Amino acid sequence: MIASLSLILLCQLIGEVFVRGLGLPMPGPVVGLLLLLLLLSARDRFGVLARGPLHHDGVENASRGLLAHLSLLFVPAGVGVVQKLDLIAAHGIAITAVLAISVVVTLLVTVTTFLVASRLLARGRNAP
Amino acid sequence: MSENPFSLWVYLSQSPLLWLTVTLLIYAVADAVSLATQRHPLANPVLHSMWIIGAFLLLTGTSYTTYFGGAQFVHFLLGPATVALAVPLYENRKVVAAAILPMLAALVMGSVTAIVSVVLLAEAAGLPRAVVLSLAPKSVTAGVAMGISESLLADPSLTAVAVVLTGIMGAIIVTPLMNRAGITDFRARGFAVGIAAHGIGTARAFQVDAIAGVFAGVAMSLNALVTSLLVPLAVTLMMR
Numbered sequence: 001m002i003a004s005l006s007l008i009l010l011c012q013l014i015g016e017v018f019v020r021g022l023g024l025p026m027p028g029p030v031v032g033l034l035l036l037l038l039l040l041s042a043r044d045r046f047g048v049l050a051r052g053p054l055h056h057d058g059v060e061n062a063s064r065g066l067l068a069h070l071s072l073l074f075v076p077a078g079v080g081v082v083q084k085l086d087l088i089a090a091h092g093i094a095i096t097a098v099l100a101i102s103v104v105v106t107l108l109v110t111v112t113t114f115l116v117a118s119r120l121l122a123r124g125r126n127a128p
Numbered sequence: 129m130s131e132n133p134f135s136l137w138v139y140l141s142q143s144p145l146l147w148l149t150v151t152l153l154i155y156a157v158a159d160a161v162s163l164a165t166q167r168h169p170l171a172n173p174v175l176h177s178m179w180i181i182g183a184f185l186l187l188t189g190t191s192y193t194t195y196f197g198g199a200q201f202v203h204f205l206l207g208p209a210t211v212a213l214a215v216p217l218y219e220n221r222k223v224v225a226a227a228i229l230p231m232l233a234a235l236v237m238g239s240v241t242a243i244v245s246v247v248l249l250a251e252a253a254g255l256p257r258a259v260v261l262s263l264a265p266k267s268v269t270a271g272v273a274m275g276i277s278e279s280l281l282a283d284p285s286l287t288a289v290a291v292v293l294t295g296i297m298g299a300i301i302v303t304p305l306m307n308r309a310g311i312t313d314f315r316a317r318g319f320a321v322g323i324a325a326h327g328i329g330t331a332r333a334f335q336v337d338a339i340a341g342v343f344a345g346v347a348m349s350l351n352a353l354v355t356s357l358l359v360p361l362a363v364t365l366m367m368r
Contacts, residue, residue, distance in 0.1 A: 005208075008208045008211050008212055009208060011211045011214075012207050012208055012210075012211050015211070026352075026353055026356050026357070027210075027271065027272040027275060027352050027353070027356060028207070029206075029207045029208075029210035029211050029271065029272075029352075030210060030272075030349055030352050030353050032207075032210070032211040033210055033211050033213055033214045033217075033349050034214075035211075035214075036211055036212075036214035036215075037214040037217055037218055040214065040215070040218040041218065041221075059215065060215050060219075062212070063211075063212035063213075063214070063215035063216075064212075064215065066205065066208060066209045066212040067209060067212050067213070067215075067216070067334070067345075069155075069159075069331075070209055070327050070328075070330060070331040070334075071172075071173055071174045071299075071327065071328050071331035071332075072151075072152075072155045072159075072173075072174075072177075072202060073202055073203065073205050073206045073209055073327065074174050074206075074270060074291075074292050074295060074327060074328055075151055075155055075174055075177045075178060075181070075199070075202065076151065076195075076196060076199035076200065076202050076203040077203060077270045077274075077288040077289070077291065077292055078174060078177075078178040078288075078289065078292035078293075078296075079178055079181045079182050079185070079192065079195060079199065080192060080196075080285050080288050080289050080292075081178065081182055081289045081292075081293075082182045082185050082186060082192050083192045083285055084285070084286055084289055087259070087286065091255055091256075091259060094250075094253040094254075094255055095250075095255065095259070095263070095290070095293075096293065097249075097253070098246060098249040098250045098253055098255070098263065099246065099263070099266060099290060099293055099294050099297060100297050100301075101245070101249055102242065102245040102246040102249055102266075102267075102294075103267075103294055103297050103298045103301065103324050103325060104301060104305065105241060105245045106238055106241045106242040106245065106267060106320075106323060106324035107298065107301070107302060107305060107306075107320045107321065107324045107325075108305075108309075108320075109237055109238060109241040110234045110237060110238030110241070110319060110320035110323045110324060110347075111234075111306065111309075111311055111316045111317060111319070111320035113230075113233050113234040113237040113238065114230045114231070114233070114234035114313075114315070114316040114319050114320065115230075115311070115313060115316050117229060117230035117233040117234065118227065118229075118230040118313075118315075118316070121229055121230065
């Protein structure tokens, strides 16, 4: 458990160092994600890596534990709304409406693009 | 027993212990209620935890800074949780690899739509410029969005609130919207909610369908990558 959590933190740490060091405009944890993905895939090729947290579902179980309550992790940031009450009083309705419309439009555009693209590809593959 | 119960409160209200406990306890109750209602969209645990804790802070006159002293331990886990998304991605790599092209198309369209729609709508609604800038990265996960907001010299704490509100609205609306639109491809449904509503949408997707959850997680991490590149560009193009 401790070793698995350490591995996850280590991936994030390397990601942050990489991003900050090179001045890249991307988030460190995303680089950490790619790194962990690479490690998990490398383990299947090279048996020598299958030890410690990369053995017996160690890092897998720790990750599942973290992701099981993903929405809890957003609560502290959300409570920050108490600092913004004057702004909410002035523009709350407009902000909520803007965010709501934007989220619906984004959902519809994304799902339509996904479906259209996968249908076009399927048709391309079936064509003689 | 302390001589004065008030001095005990003064001590506790300044300690991380109380606010960490409050955060976990209220979330646990909100989550139990959500489970008891068969995960009804309106019983969203983040939404209800947020207003209950918020009201509690206002009633006790506690500042957000004091609250965050305890809650930061939960907030910190957003980073490791993003790294942990590698695991569902790895376990479903074959399904994901088979859908790589539709995913990339949907990623680009969805990311651009999320940013452009919110900036245009906010400008049309006459919101102040600082607010418009703070809303722009609202579709990516909190830590990343706050970083983008900071680099735009906007207000990261307002961005965090916009991110959470967006996530809650996306999580509430996605299931009825997709059902009404007759969309049964859970890869597409999950991917859309991951793009539009990041981690809160992803948490919702995992509740509805395992494959939807995986695609939401992939979408959320890819979107974090793309949005951090696109927002500065879009803001420069659209607001100057």
